Amino acid sequence: MKPDPQVLIDAVKMTMPFGKYKGTLICDLPVYYLEWLHGKGFPAGKLGMILATVFEIKTNGVGMILDRVKRALKDGSLK
Template identity: 60%
Template sequence: MDKQILIDLVTKTMPYGKYKGRLLCDIPEHYLVWMHGQGFPEGKLGMWLHTLYEIRLNGLEGILVELRRTYSKIY
């Protein structure tokens, strides 16, 4: 996996919808499950959300914790 994708998950915000302005890593799991059923959007946003869905599905949220601590100081 490209480390930049993980960095993007802790630094980029949702551009629209109910969770507009929230960091991608803070989007609730139920929304990701719903979006998985509807189909993720095209492009980078869809890739980021799908990656976050897979991280949550597999219980790997811990990999984002340290990145968030590190990159929240930078951004």
């Protein structure tokens, strides 16, 4: 199975659709909130996959990946 780069793009574009952080970009969610969601169980489908991906990225100390994707989208080098 090949990683889908669209997941990272969606993580920096998509906002949280519910809860305390409704309207916040998923990539900007605090780690403690992602840990709490992980404990409750991420929702099914695309949203859950994106949340789980951001959780893994942030808890493994490689959050700069999300920052790089966000910058690339902003400067137009990634669509």
